[in-house]
Amino acid sequence: MIVNGFAxxxxxxxxxxxxxxxxxxxxxxxxxxxxxxxxxxxxVAAPVVQSRALLPGRAQVVVVNSGNANACTGAAGAAAAAxxxxxxxxxxxxxxxxxxxxxxxxxxxxLPIGRLESGIPLAAEAAAPDGLDRFxxxxxxxxxxxxxxxxxxxxxxxxxxxxxxxxxxNMATMLAFLVTDAAISPGDxxxxxxxxxxxxxxxxxxDGDTSTNDTALLxxxxxxxxxxxxxxxxxxxxLEPVARELATDxxxxxxxxxxxxxxxxxxxxxxxxxxxxxxxxxxSPLVKTALFGEDPNWGRIVAAAGRSGAIFEPGxxxxxxxxxxxxxxxxxxxxxxxxxxxxxxxxxxxxIRLDLGAGEAMRTIYTCDLSPEYVRINADYRS
Amino acid sequence: MIVNGFAxxxxxxxxxxxxxxxxxxxxxxxxxxxxxxxxxxxxVAAPVVQSRALLPGRAQVVVVNSGNANACTGAAGAAAAAxxxxxxxxxxxxxxxxxxxxxxxxxxxxLPIGRLESGIPLAAEAAAPDGLDRFxxxxxxxxxxxxxxxxxxxxxxxxxxxxxxxxxxNMATMLAFLVTDAAISPGDxxxxxxxxxxxxxxxxxxDGDTSTNDTALLxxxxxxxxxxxxxxxxxxxxLEPVARELATDxxxxxxxxxxxxxxxxxxxxxxxxxxxxxxxxxxSPLVKTALFGEDPNWGRIVAAAGRSGAIFEPGxxxxxxxxxxxxxxxxxxxxxxxxxxxxxxxxxxxxIRLDLGAGEAMRTIYTCDLSPEYVRINADYRS
Numbered sequence: 001m002i003v004n005g006f007a008x009x010x011x012x013x014x015x016x017x018x019x020x021x022x023x024x025x026x027x028x029x030x031x032x033x034x035x036x037x038x039x040x041x042x043x044v045a046a047p048v049v050q051s052r053a054l055l056p057g058r059a060q061v062v063v064v065n066s067g068n069a070n071a072c073t074g075a076a077g078a079a080a081a082a083x084x085x086x087x088x089x090x091x092x093x094x095x096x097x098x099x100x101x102x103x104x105x106x107x108x109x110x111l112p113i114g115r116l117e118s119g120i121p122l123a124a125e126a127a128a129p130d131g132l133d134r135f136x137x138x139x140x141x142x143x144x145x146x147x148x149x150x151x152x153x154x155x156x157x158x159x160x161x162x163x164x165x166x167x168x169x170n171m172a173t174m175l176a177f178l179v180t181d182a183a184i185s186p187g188d189x190x191x192x193x194x195x196x197x198x199x200x201x202x203x204x205x206x207d208g209d210t211s212t213n214d215t216a217l218l219x220x221x222x223x224x225x226x227x228x229x230x231x232x233x234x235x236x237x238x239l240e241p242v243a244r245e246l247a248t249d250x251x252x253x254x255x256x257x258x259x260x261x262x263x264x265x266x267x268x269x270x271x272x273x274x275x276x277x278x279x280x281x282x283x284s285p286l287v288k289t290a291l292f293g294e295d296p297n298w299g300r301i302v303a304a305a306g307r308s309g310a311i312f313e314p315g316x317x318x319x320x321x322x323x324x325x326x327x328x329x330x331x332x333x334x335x336x337x338x339x340x341x342x343x344x345x346x347x348x349x350x351x352i353r354l355d356l357g358a359g360e361a362m363r364t365i366y367t368c369d370l371s372p373e374y375v376r377i378n379a380d381y382r383s
Numbered sequence: 384m385i386v387n388g389f390a391x392x393x394x395x396x397x398x399x400x401x402x403x404x405x406x407x408x409x410x411x412x413x414x415x416x417x418x419x420x421x422x423x424x425x426x427v428a429a430p431v432v433q434s435r436a437l438l439p440g441r442a443q444v445v446v447v448n449s450g451n452a453n454a455c456t457g458a459a460g461a462a463a464a465a466x467x468x469x470x471x472x473x474x475x476x477x478x479x480x481x482x483x484x485x486x487x488x489x490x491x492x493x494l495p496i497g498r499l500e501s502g503i504p505l506a507a508e509a510a511a512p513d514g515l516d517r518f519x520x521x522x523x524x525x526x527x528x529x530x531x532x533x534x535x536x537x538x539x540x541x542x543x544x545x546x547x548x549x550x551x552x553n554m555a556t557m558l559a560f561l562v563t564d565a566a567i568s569p570g571d572x573x574x575x576x577x578x579x580x581x582x583x584x585x586x587x588x589x590d591g592d593t594s595t596n597d598t599a600l601l602x603x604x605x606x607x608x609x610x611x612x613x614x615x616x617x618x619x620x621x622l623e624p625v626a627r628e629l630a631t632d633x634x635x636x637x638x639x640x641x642x643x644x645x646x647x648x649x650x651x652x653x654x655x656x657x658x659x660x661x662x663x664x665x666x667s668p669l670v671k672t673a674l675f676g677e678d679p680n681w682g683r684i685v686a687a688a689g690r691s692g693a694i695f696e697p698g699x700x701x702x703x704x705x706x707x708x709x710x711x712x713x714x715x716x717x718x719x720x721x722x723x724x725x726x727x728x729x730x731x732x733x734x735i736r737l738d739l740g741a742g743e744a745m746r747t748i749y750t751c752d753l754s755p756e757y758v759r760i761n762a763d764y765r766s
Contacts, residue, residue: 043689043697072682072697074713107682108715285668285753286761293762299455299490306426314426314455330457332491370668371762372755378669379676379754 001132001150003158004181005029005221008131010138013119015067015105015112021138023116025088025123026062026177031098032219033186034059035193037201039214045071046081047101048213056190059219060098061088062177063120064139066162069213070103070111080111087117091124102215104141104162104175136160139175147249153238154231155182155224161201161216163250176201176216176246181224182235188227192236193218200243203365205282206254216243251366252349256374259291260349264364265305267318267355273310274363277356280308288370296341298327305354316357322350329357384515384533386541387564388412388604391514393521396502398450398488398495404521406499408471408506409445409560414481415602416569417442418576420584422597428454429464430484431596439573442602443481444471445560446503447522449545452596453486453494463494470500474507485558485598487524487545519543522558530632536621537614538565538607544584544599546633559584559599559629564607565618571610575619576601583626586748588665589637634749635732639757642674643732647747648688650701650738656693657746660739663691671753679724681710688737699740705733712740 007027015022036055038048047070063084070077085099103111126134136146139162150158159178184192193216201216218239227235251260263282268274281287284304290297298319306314319327322344326337344350390410398405419438421431430453446467453460468482475482486494509517519529522545533541542561567575576599584599601622610618634643646665651657664670667687673680681702689697702710705727709720727733 041686041689042693042695043686072685072713072715074698107686285757289758289761292758295762302455303424303426303490306424310425312425315457330455332455370758372758374668375672375675375753375755375758378672379678 001156001158002129003156003179003221004223005032006179006219007127007129008135009123009127010131010134010136011119011123011126013122014115015065021134022065022067023119023123024064024135024138025120025127026135026179026219027092027124027127028060028219028221031058031060031094032221033184033189034100035186035190035218036100037194037197037216043072045069045103045213046073046077047103048215049078050081050085051100051102051215054097054100056186058098058186059100060094061092062100062102062217062219063088064102064175064177065116066139066141067105068103068109068111069105069107071107071213073108073110076110080113083113084116087120091121100217102175102213104139104173104213132158132160142255143253145253147246147253149242149245149249151238151242153234155180155235155238157239157242159242159246161246161250164253164255174201174214174250178218178242180218180220180239181222182220183222183224183226184220184235188232189218189220192232192239196236196240196243199240200247204247204251205279205365205367206251206257248366251368254368255377256371257368258348258371259369261291261367261369262351262364263367264351264353264362265356266353266362267357267359268361268363269311269359271361271363273356273358274361276308277305277310277354278363278365280304281354282365282367285370291345291369292371294342294345296321296326296338296345298332301352301354302327305356310356312356312358318355318357320353321345384539384541385512386539386562386604387606388415389562389602390510390512391518392506392510393514393517393519394502394506394509396505397498398448404517405448405450406502406506407447407518407521408503408510409518409562409602410475410507410510411443411602411604414441414443414477415604416567416572417483417600417602418569418573419483420577420580420599426455428452428486428596429456429460430486431598432461433464433468434483434485434598437480437483439569441481441569442483443477444475445483445485445600445602446471447485447558447560448499449522449524450488451486451492451494452488452490454490454596456491456493459493463496466496467499470503474504483600485596487522487556487558487596515541515543525638526636528636530629530636532625532628532632534621534625536617538563538618538621540622540625542625542629544629544633547636547638557584557597557599557633561601561625563601563603563622564605565603566605566607566609567603567618571615572601572603575615575622579619579623579626582623583630587630587634588662588748588750589634589640631749634751637751638760639754640751641731641754642752644674644750644752645734645747646750647734647736647745648739649736649745650740650742651744651746652694652742654744654746656741657744659691660688660693660737661746661748663687664737665748665750668753674728674752675754677725677728679704679709679721679728681715684735684737685710688739693739695739695741701738701740703736704728
């Protein structure tokens with residue numbers, strides 16, 4: 001898949017052991033509109049501090065390294081992020097302010113900038129319009145597979161992401177990079193990107209932990225049809241499924257996860273209530289272990305919503321697993337319904353819907369179960 | 384241990400299989416001052432709805448059944464809770480409004496009131512001043528051992544609790560009952576009890592799930608020395624360690640838990656920030672799995688605080704595990720400190736302190752680790 005105006009690279013520069021790719025590059029033919037959504041964690045990695053200050057705006061290069069998060073690295077980390085942008089700017093021939101930098105990997109270790117000094121020119125040389133798959137491999141840490149999605153309509157949209165929980169070694173979490181040929185201003189791109197991220201990359205939760213490095217960028221080259229009037233809505237409609245599938249790919253690849261759940265809270269009094277209830281249910285260890293056990297344990301789901309702070313009458317609640325109504329306004333629907341729900345839960349992907357009966361607000365998020373394997377992976381002593 | 388004015392019983396009435404005790408009674412010689420702290424979950428069991436409406440006030444009987452939570456049981460559940468109070472009132476010869484009722488066990492199943500009809504008179508007959516151990520056994524569900532603590536000073540305080548996470552089958556969670564011979568008004572007792580619960584039963588977290596049935600009662604018979612002036616503070620000081628040890632006993636007995644952690648957030652800007660950071664760290668699956676793995680993974684602890692909403696500068700944070708300063712204002716303290724911290728983490732109980740460097744507020748809570756065993760236990764299909 002080619003997106004006019006962009007070239008991609010993924011090479012090995014020496015941050016990871018062996019020959020695994022650890023340096024990824026996106027190079028635009030000229031400054032592209034760029035919008036970014038970043039971690040809300042108070043503890044923020046140096047590349048995020050540097051890059052988010054430049055957006056929304058324009059970008060011509062995106063440099064991503066895996067194998068080192070450049071987080072909790074103090075003044076030396078900030079200098080390394082600045083130097084990374086300088087190297088890339090020099091190689092491509094643009095201003096350093098047109099370079100977006102992202103890092104993922106081990107926290108607290110100094111970024112060996114020398115490997116980027118030699119690596120970035122090699123990556124720029126290797127960059128090619130058909131290089132997105134190599135890019136996707138070079139941003140992986142504990143991911144088991146590269147994650148690439150594309151869409152074609154009036155515009156072409158392609159993207160790659162990485163993530164599998166905020167996991168071993170640690171901080172090795174969510175990064176996403178999408179490009180499009182749409183001709184769209186940075187301001188419009190930013191507005192659309194924030195709304196789309198809210199329903200995709202910010203609608204997935206594996207273990208409730210956010211990282212110091214989370215970054216989701218969208219670049220638009222302007223090589224495709226210009227957007228006017230209703231085009232913005234059409235573009236957002238083309239973009240959203242790509243972002244949502246990429247986000248869901250992260251959940252599908254969750255370490256120790258065996259199920260991908262689309263969880264919808266409906267009938268909430270307002271949007272904050274819908275979000276609070278969705279978070280509480282999706283992050284409840286008791287709910288997550290029941291999902292792993294394929295146990296339609298409606299009591300745990302209703303009780304998790306009950307402690308979320310969302311306002312509702314317990315007697316007005318309804319719960320569906322797949323198409324099966326399991327609990328209807330205070331009444332358990334019997335052993336037959338429970339068997340049908342259990343049957344649904346043996347699938348790898350299915351939906352759960354909890355209606356609070358308190359209003360019209362709705363929120364859908366994507367989550368996974370909690371398995372002994374998750375504990376085993378994350379309890380491994382790092383050294 | 385005898386507390387003047389109270390008798391206790393624990394018998395088998397047929398709610399649990401086998402001969403295991405499942406009905407517990409406290410009978411006071413006359414109406415005692417009574418204070419209660421209850422679940423904040425919106426989904427609340429029938430006995431909680433009934434009992435909390437009567438407090439603070441006086442109580443002469445406490446009826447506790449295990450094996451059935453009488454939760455999500457609708458109008459029939461409310462009638463069963465009311466009937467339980469009537470039976471006990473009749474047997475003891477007091478008003479039904481002087482009866483506190485608590486239930487713990489399986490959710491959603493109707494409470495077989497017939498077994499209480501025959502059981503409560505037998506329990507009242509068996510009640511004896513030295514019966515607290517039998518009481519403690521009869522309120523257990525998945526607990527592995529009874530939990531009893533006592534203190535003697537100017538007043539005698541004794542109590543029992545049950546809890547081991549909100550766990551299989553489900554809703555089988557925290558109940559605590561303390562008695563004292565202090566002569567104290569219901570209003571004073573309520574004020575002291577709320578403050579003490581905040582630092583004991585409301586300062587423990589195993590998996591973040593609260594139940595529909597959580598209840599902590601304190602009854603004062605008035606047979607001991609009356610409280611005047613500074614006595615209230617002295618009484619609270621005698622009470623707090625009893626409550627805290629009982630609460631910590633629940634963490635020590637957490638199913639699948641192998642470590643008991645005293646987690647202190649200090650240097651927070653205000654109390655809500657201290658609480659938010661403590662909750663985020665204590666409930667982070669990544670922190671909890673690292674505790675299980677005896678891994679001094681400071682990055683996970685700092686990052687969990689970072690997403691808590693608490694305001695602090697990442698460069699001002701300090702972290703101790705046991706007595707070892709591991710992370711000092713942005714600087715990792717090296718491999719020697721990490722080895723010392725790891726050594727501490729091999730203990731069954733130890734302290735972690737995170738200073739946010741943002742103010743003077745402090746919060747201490749008690750939590751446990753997350754083991755594969757927790758997942759195994761809670762993933763078991765109920766049927």
